[in-house]
Amino acid sequence: MMNFESKRNGFKGRSSGTQRKGRKWVFLSGSLFIGLFLLVCFLALRPKAIPPATSPVGPIVPPPRGPELQTIEGGVEEKGTLFKSFVTRSIPLRWIDLIISKLKPHVNFKKIKGGTYRLITDGKGELVKFIYEAGPTEIYEIDKTPQGYVAKKKDVPVETYLVKVVGEIQSSLFEAMDAAGEQDPLAIAFAEVLAWEIDFYKDVKQGDRFKVVVEKIYKGDHQFVQYGPIHAVEYQRGEKAIRGIGYQGDFYNEKGISLRRAFLKVPLRFNRISSRFSRARKHPILGGVLPHFGVDYAAPPGTPIWAVADGTVVACGWGGGFGKQVILRHLNGYTTYYGHLSSFGKGIKKGTRVRQKQIIGYVGSTGLSTGPHLDYRVVKDGRFRNPLKETFPTGLPIRKGEMESFQKRRDEMVAWFEGDTSYWKKKEGRGIP
Numbered sequence: 001m002m003n004f005e006s007k008r009n010g011f012k013g014r015s016s017g018t019q020r021k022g023r024k025w026v027f028l029s030g031s032l033f034i035g036l037f038l039l040v041c042f043l044a045l046r047p048k049a050i051p052p053a054t055s056p057v058g059p060i061v062p063p064p065r066g067p068e069l070q071t072i073e074g075g076v077e078e079k080g081t082l083f084k085s086f087v088t089r090s091i092p093l094r095w096i097d098l099i100i101s102k103l104k105p106h107v108n109f110k111k112i113k114g115g116t117y118r119l120i121t122d123g124k125g126e127l128v129k130f131i132y133e134a135g136p137t138e139i140y141e142i143d144k145t146p147q148g149y150v151a152k153k154k155d156v157p158v159e160t161y162l163v164k165v166v167g168e169i170q171s172s173l174f175e176a177m178d179a180a181g182e183q184d185p186l187a188i189a190f191a192e193v194l195a196w197e198i199d200f201y202k203d204v205k206q207g208d209r210f211k212v213v214v215e216k217i218y219k220g221d222h223q224f225v226q227y228g229p230i231h232a233v234e235y236q237r238g239e240k241a242i243r244g245i246g247y248q249g250d251f252y253n254e255k256g257i258s259l260r261r262a263f264l265k266v267p268l269r270f271n272r273i274s275s276r277f278s279r280a281r282k283h284p285i286l287g288g289v290l291p292h293f294g295v296d297y298a299a300p301p302g303t304p305i306w307a308v309a310d311g312t313v314v315a316c317g318w319g320g321g322f323g324k325q326v327i328l329r330h331l332n333g334y335t336t337y338y339g340h341l342s343s344f345g346k347g348i349k350k351g352t353r354v355r356q357k358q359i360i361g362y363v364g365s366t367g368l369s370t371g372p373h374l375d376y377r378v379v380k381d382g383r384f385r386n387p388l389k390e391t392f393p394t395g396l397p398i399r400k401g402e403m404e405s406f407q408k409r410r411d412e413m414v415a416w417f418e419g420d421t422s423y424w425k426k427k428e429g430r431g432i433p
Contacts, residue, residue, distance in 0.1 A: 258395030293384035294377035323367025339375035
């Protein structure tokens, strides 16, 4: 009895282990089936790869190349000629003849003052195109066409703006203009407008302020080309201001009196004085204390000298210690002296009538001189006067019939001077003057 129960208990243990192994097999089989099912689904749903494009059968032929162009660039010197520049660049004579003949109806070769050019030829050396830039807006082109070579002046669109320029003097007018973002030609033009009112060698002081309403001309992407006419100027020192309003080719103060006087303040354009007026100075060559009745304007040799007023040449020649000298007699008892010249102006001789701003000579260092400069003197009724302090007669008033029109113009320019925002105004229908 005991053996039977023992066997039965042993059978039950083996049966329980077998059942556990069966369940494990079923679990593994199910997991394997699920894994295979997911793999099949993934492969079925994966996007198909696009087959690479097939290349055409045969070699790849590059596109045909255009004719190779050759470019020759050159420039014309200020006192040179286009022909001379061509020769130095070894341009064939047949092309020189063609270019000159085609440009001749458009270009005055006698008045050429520099410029650049480009000559373009093909691989056979035949002229394809020629471009000559005499200036920023003066461009000429020669093109090869089926009908032959054709020359024309290129149309360069420009825009003109009316601009107010404002500045303050620190050392000189030139440096003040530069600080305002402007160029020397505007400083020179500004000084010439006020040449009868201000000596920009002696009258300029630190802290002085100026304004100028001027046209500025641009081309292309707002590229500055040049200045146009000045419309109005103002120069202020402290509370005192001098204004010039442009009207019909002249400048007038706010009361309509012309700024153009009988005498200029300065006999030449330059930017510094070497010696101020002094009745007692040590002579740089003779030594000792000698009276000096004029003003010495230091300037490079050859600088043009102007007649400060209309007059007559009473002497032109060697003046002893003054070297080459010109003496002019003017109205109202005035006589002016110009000494140490290097040479005389064209046609200047005794008895010649001269006009204000006419060139009567050129700066030099002849006579008793330590360097190139102009010795300028003024005599009134036989007595030497200080040129820097002399007060000359005022200009003429505007005609009565023009006063109303002038006043409208004056008020417009005063508004520009006193306004804070009207710095730019585009002018329509204007180009290079």
